[in-house]
Amino acid sequence: xxxxxxxxxxALVIGQINAQKxxxxxxxxxxxxxxxxxxxxTPDLSLQYKIIADIPTAAARPDSINTGLEAAITLLNLHxxxxxxxxxxxxxxxxxxxxxxxLLNNEAYQERFKIDNPNKSxxxxxxxxxxTITICGQTMQKRKFAPEALLPGIQIATSAMTTLxxxxxxxxxxxxx
Numbered sequence: 001x002x003x004x005x006x007x008x009x010x011a012l013v014i015g016q017i018n019a020q021k022x023x024x025x026x027x028x029x030x031x032x033x034x035x036x037x038x039x040x041x042t043p044d045l046s047l048q049y050k051i052i053a054d055i056p057t058a059a060a061r062p063d064s065i066n067t068g069l070e071a072a073i074t075l076l077n078l079h080x081x082x083x084x085x086x087x088x089x090x091x092x093x094x095x096x097x098x099x100x101x102x103l104l105n106n107e108a109y110q111e112r113f114k115i116d117n118p119n120k121s122x123x124x125x126x127x128x129x130x131x132t133i134t135i136c137g138q139t140m141q142k143r144k145f146a147p148e149a150l151l152p153g154i155q156i157a158t159s160a161m162t163t164l165x166x167x168x169x170x171x172x173x174x175x176x177x
Contacts, residue, residue, distance in 0.1 A: 020034045020035070020036075021034070021035045022034055022035070023035045023077065023080075023081055024073075024077050024080075025077055025080030025081055026073075026076040026077050026079070026080035026086045026089075026129055027073045027076055027077060027125045027126065027128075027129050028125075029121075029125065030070060030073045030122050030125055031070055031071075031072075031073030031074035031075075031076070031077045032077065033074060033077045033078050033081050034081075035081050036081070039082075042082045042083070043079050043082035043083065043084045045083050045084060045088075047084075047088065048088050048090070049079060049084060049088055049089045049090065049091075049173075050090045050167075050170070050171055050172040050173065051075070051089070051090070051091050051092070051172055051173050051174075051175055052091075052092045052093075052094060052163070052164060052167035052168060052172040052173070052174055052175070053068070053071075053072050053075070053091065053092070053093050053094065053174075053175045053176075053177055054094050054160070054164055054174065054175070054176045054177065055068035055069065055072070055093055055094065055095045055096070055099045055177050056068075056095075056096050056097040056098065056099050056160070057097070057098060057099055057177075058097075058098035058099050058101055058102070059102065059118075059119075062101075062109075062112075062113035062115060062118075063113075063115055063118055064118060065118050065119055065122055066099055066102040066119050066122075067177070068095075068099055068177035069093070069095075069099075069102060069119055069122050069123065069126065070122065071177040072091065072093055072126060072131065072177065073122065073125065073126060073129075075091070075175065076089060076091065076129060076131070086129060086130060089130075090130075090132075090172075091129075091130075091131045091132070092131070092132040092133075092134065092163070092167055092172065093126070093131060093132070093133045093134065094134055094136070094157070094160045094163040094164050094167075095133065095134065095135050095136065095139075095160070096135070096136035096138070096139045096159075096160035097136075097139060097160075100135055100136065100139040100140065100143055100145060101143075102117070102119040102123070103119075103123065103133065103135050103150050103151055103154050104117055104145065104149050104150065104151070105117065105120075105149060105150060105151050105152075106120065107149070108145070108146075108149035108150075117151070120151060123151055123154075124151075127153050132155060133153070133154050133155065134154070134155045134156070134157040134160075134163050135150065135154055135155070135156055135157065136157055136159050136160035136161075136163070137156050137157055137158050137159060138158075138159045138160070139160070140156065
């Protein structure tokens with residue numbers, strides 16, 4: 001009986017040692033990441049991270065969050081977990097095609113899907129973290145989105161293609177979600 005007790009305690013200790021801590025250092029509540037304390041390849045803390053993210057895909061269902069937007073938050077939190085402060089990250093999202101619906105305000109989203117926009121709080125968290133969110137003007141025209149149907153703070157771009165090329169030529173790294 002004593003051996004079983006010792007084995008149980010040992011298993012718990014080993015389990016605690018191996019347990020990975022999840023963090024969300026830049027955007028709390030979304031995109032949590034594992035804190036990797038033994039990494040040998042880490043972000044360069046001397047860099048200013050300039051990133052443009054291409055987000056064309058809608059959520060799997062209207063009541064689900066957009067995984068591209070969540071990936072953008074994860075990207076921020078990964079850099080934060082690596083020690084990069086939010087002030088050293090400039091992130092721009094180029095949202096287009098089917099993903100455009102994620103940027104609709106609740107009224108417009110309810111008109112289309114009969115539910116509130118599940119992405120609203122995630123978009124607000126991104127904006128609070130200083131992320132610039134753009135929507136493709138071509139997408140807006142094709143899908144008949146009026147500017148007033150967008151969530152506050154969303155910037156309308158001529159197109160996603162011109163946004164992506166312009167920011168890349170300004171030295172932003174391209175991420176595709």
